Amino acid sequence: MKIAVAQIACSPGDLSANLRTIREFAERAKTAGAELVVFPEMADTGYVMNVIRKQATPWTEGAVPELQEIARTLSMAIVCGVSEREGARIYNSQVVIDSSGTIVAKYRKTHLFAPIGEDKCCAPGHDLVSVAFGPFQLGLTICYDLRFPELYRALVVDHGTNVLIISSAWPFPRNEHLRLLALARAIENQSYVILANRVGRDDGAPFCGTSAVIDPAGIVVAAASPDRAELIVADLTQDVLETVRERMPVLTHRRSDLYEKTSGRSPA
Secondary structure, three states, rough: OOOOOEEEEEEEEEHHHHHHHHHHHHHHHHHOOOOOEEOOOOOOOOHHHHHHHOOOOOOOOOOOHHHHHHHHHHOOEEEEEEEEEEOEEEEEEEEEEEEOOOEEEEEEEEOOOOHOHHEEEEEEEOOOOOOEOOOOEEEEEHHHHOHHHHHHHHHHHOOOOOOOEEEEEOOOOHHHHHHHHHHHHHHHOOEEEEEEEEOOOEOEEEEOOEEEEEOOOOEEEEEEEOOOOOEEEOOHHHHHHHHHHOOOOOOOOOOOHHOOOEEEEEOO
């Protein structure tokens, strides 16, 4: 299965410009033969809290209906980070749209990045989300989630995930953290990692790109630059996934009896 990752810059607050960019990269992904294209975090509004507060909408309006139309027109699935308003609450979300333009899954970011006040702008999600896509099972995550390995292990062990999707707006100077954490999540879970990160600047913050597709053995099969918009494309195969897991069955060797206890040891 061929998938594409769109490493893009956004214009904070300019929905029309951002949708033009999304459409352009989706068309390029279709031309490259991709069945799915993955976009970064908050690709509709940009990652600026005061802009998100003003522009987040219910998914019956705003970016999502436009994304559905793009998916339907191109007959291609889309995963995209977008804002979401539900009543008085705002969520940092991912939408999964299939090739008919139907919303088939939604994930709300569970770990909010408090150092820049995301927890004051957005409400956290409370559910893990995994969705079937052809022969694969996609697990949805967003940016700061990457620092919480428990989330990824739960997606793989409890939800059968074998392709971990990360929509991100990850900044310099922590680009090495992004690279190492993404590699670790692939290796320890013997799963593909699909990382779509931003480039450009939002409110002065520079994003570090470095989007990638990493296979279940930790091999980077496609990679983007740290500083320019570009599309990367890669093939995912069941053979690679099965071979890695059969040769070293880490997931079946887990000692959950030791490290998933709910109570600690009594003092000596």
